[in-house]
Amino acid sequence: xxxxxxxxxxxxxxxxxxxxxxxxxxxxxxxxxxxxxxxxxxxxxxxxxxxxxxxxxxxxxxxxxxxxxxxxxxxxxxxxxxxxxxxxxxxxxxxxxxxxxxxxxxxxxxxxxxxxxxxxxxxxxxxxxxxxxxxxxxxxxxxxxxxxxxxxxxxxxxxxxxxxxxxxxxxxxxxxxxxxxxxxxxxxxxxxxxxxxxxxxxxxxxxxxxxxxxxxxxxxxxxxxxxxxxxxxxxxxxxxxxxxxxxxxxxxxxxxxxxxxxxxxxxxxxxxxxxxxxxxxxxxxxxxxxxxxxxxxxxxxxxxxxxxxxxxxxxxxxxxxxxxxxxxxxxxxxxxxxxxxxxxxxxxxxxxxxxxxxxxxxxxxxxxxxxxxxxxxxxxxxxxxxxxxxxxxxxxxxxxxxxxxxxxxxxxxxxxxxxxxxxxxxxxxxxxxxxxxxxxxxxxxxxxxxxxxxxxxxxxxxxxxxxxxxxxxxxxxxxxx
Ligand code: ZN
Numbered sequence: 001x002x003x004x005x006x007x008x009x010x011x012x013x014x015x016x017x018x019x020x021x022x023x024x025x026x027x028x029x030x031x032x033x034x035x036x037x038x039x040x041x042x043x044x045x046x047x048x049x050x051x052x053x054x055x056x057x058x059x060x061x062x063x064x065x066x067x068x069x070x071x072x073x074x075x076x077x078x079x080x081x082x083x084x085x086x087x088x089x090x091x092x093x094x095x096x097x098x099x100x101x102x103x104x105x106x107x108x109x110x111x112x113x114x115x116x117x118x119x120x121x122x123x124x125x126x127x128x129x130x131x132x133x134x135x136x137x138x139x140x141x142x143x144x145x146x147x148x149x150x151x152x153x154x155x156x157x158x159x160x161x162x163x164x165x166x167x168x169x170x171x172x173x174x175x176x177x178x179x180x181x182x183x184x185x186x187x188x189x190x191x192x193x194x195x196x197x198x199x200x201x202x203x204x205x206x207x208x209x210x211x212x213x214x215x216x217x218x219x220x221x222x223x224x225x226x227x228x229x230x231x232x233x234x235x236x237x238x239x240x241x242x243x244x245x246x247x248x249x250x251x252x253x254x255x256x257x258x259x260x261x262x263x264x265x266x267x268x269x270x271x272x273x274x275x276x277x278x279x280x281x282x283x284x285x286x287x288x289x290x291x292x293x294x295x296x297x298x299x300x301x302x303x304x305x306x307x308x309x310x311x312x313x314x315x316x317x318x319x320x321x322x323x324x325x326x327x328x329x330x331x332x333x334x335x336x337x338x339x340x341x342x343x344x345x346x347x348x349x350x351x352x353x354x355x356x357x358x359x360x361x362x363x364x365x366x367x368x369x370x371x372x373x374x375x376x377x378x379x380x381x382x383x384x385x386x387x388x389x390x391x392x393x394x395x396x397x398x399x400x401x402x403x404x405x406x407x408x409x410x411x412x413x414x415x416x417x418x419x420x421x422x423x424x425x426x427x428x429x430x431x432x433x434x435x436x437x438x439x440x441x442x443x444x445x446x447x448x449x450x451x452x453x454x455x456x457x458x459x460x461x462x463x464x465x466x467x468x469x470x471x472x473x474x475x476x477x478x479x480x481x
Pocket of ligand 1: 158265267268296337338
């Protein structure tokens with residue numbers, strides 16, 4: 001069947017047709033349609049058997065299941081995630097709801113950005129009871145709905161073990177962000193030198209000799225000379241993490257079936273990453289013939305979830321320039337995590353990296369969904385807002401936040417028109433930001449929330465275009481991206 005014929009059949013069906021989705025391959029036509037609030041694929045033609053669904057009047061109606069996402073990928077490879085190697089500006093758009101990617105597609109329109117639409121950490125998956133297969137399927141259906149053919153990546157974010165890597169790659173992730181924080185002695189930055197000396201002396205002689213020959217009594221690129229004390233501390237803090245990274249990298253190489261982008265993240269540490277630490281880590285990876293696509297140091301200042309950067313912007317810029325020099329020296333990109341809403345640093349990040357950078361966002365798309373709820377379903381927002389306030393302390397186990405809940409105006413004293421303002425106040429933003437998992441677990445919230453979002457999907461896309469579009473605009477200005 002031809003696409004035109006399928007559309008004609010659908011025209012009389014009373015179903016809403018997502019016009020941009022219509023596509024054909026291998027004598028098979030597929031269109032995304034909506035019946036009331038339920039979306040499905042309408043399939044007709046030779047390969048309809050690839051899909052699971054119900055036949056009605058010559059059209060097979062197929063639910064948005066993970067199996068049907070895989071079938072879609074067979075017909076239309078652009079709906080499957082792929083490596084972002086070779087792309088200059090790459091950006092992660094985590095979508096905890098499975099609803100946001102269509103808005104993200106529109107937010108990057110007109111920019112030369114390679115998006116990583118599927119991006120979740122194990123923590124996010126656990127809190128939302130989703131799997132990597134679920135998030136990749138959601139991204140695939142959104143991409144198809146929008147007729148977006150520019151390619152996208154899937155990031156297994158903050159993976160810590162080989163088991164987690166295996167899980168992510170098995171589900172189709174094309175990027176691994178390795179989080180080495182459990183192999184970093186988080187307290188060591190504060191240890192007295194005597195303690196560092198003892199710990200260093202306990203390392204195998206070959207390890208010590210390796211580091212001393214490479215880094216002592218030498219003028220090193222970018223960072224100059226390293227003192228023996230500094231080197232010992234770096235080795236004590238990071239040696240185990242470097243070994244873990246090397247080990248995991250080789251493991252990825254062994255089990256991967258497609259190209260995989262490898263990012264090393266050392267951002268979830270208690271102290272900021274010094275240039276000397278970054279240089280030694282970069283050099284050790286280089287000596288092990290590992291070229292990560294990106295490295296995420298812990299930059300100076302506070303990058304808290306869902307709110308603006310807090311800290312000394314000039315100190316950040318000075319620091320960032322040196323980290324960029326190190327990244328250039330070893331041939332990878334810097335990666336900025338918790339990039340949601342950090343408008344104060346975006347301009348510097350874009351300028352210093354010349355747009356050769358990876359930036360991750362996630363929670364801010366959930367907050368935009370809650371802004372829509374505040375606008376169109378005030379009763380649900382009020383209920384959710386109070387629940388979030390009551391349960392914030394539980395979510396604080398997973399997320400470090402510093403805003404003060406006593407600064408949040410009492411919602412019982414506000415009219416409905418004011419409610420969207422809660423999504424601009426830092427304290428209420430963070431409260432709603434970190435309690436997404438708890439909220440989405442409540443049946444009273446879940447059902448009405450998803451119904452509200454389905455009824456107002458265009459409002460959600462518009463909110464994402466405005467808000468993520470602002471991220472993109474400031475990050476890419478002047479770089480011709
Ligand atoms: Zn991170």
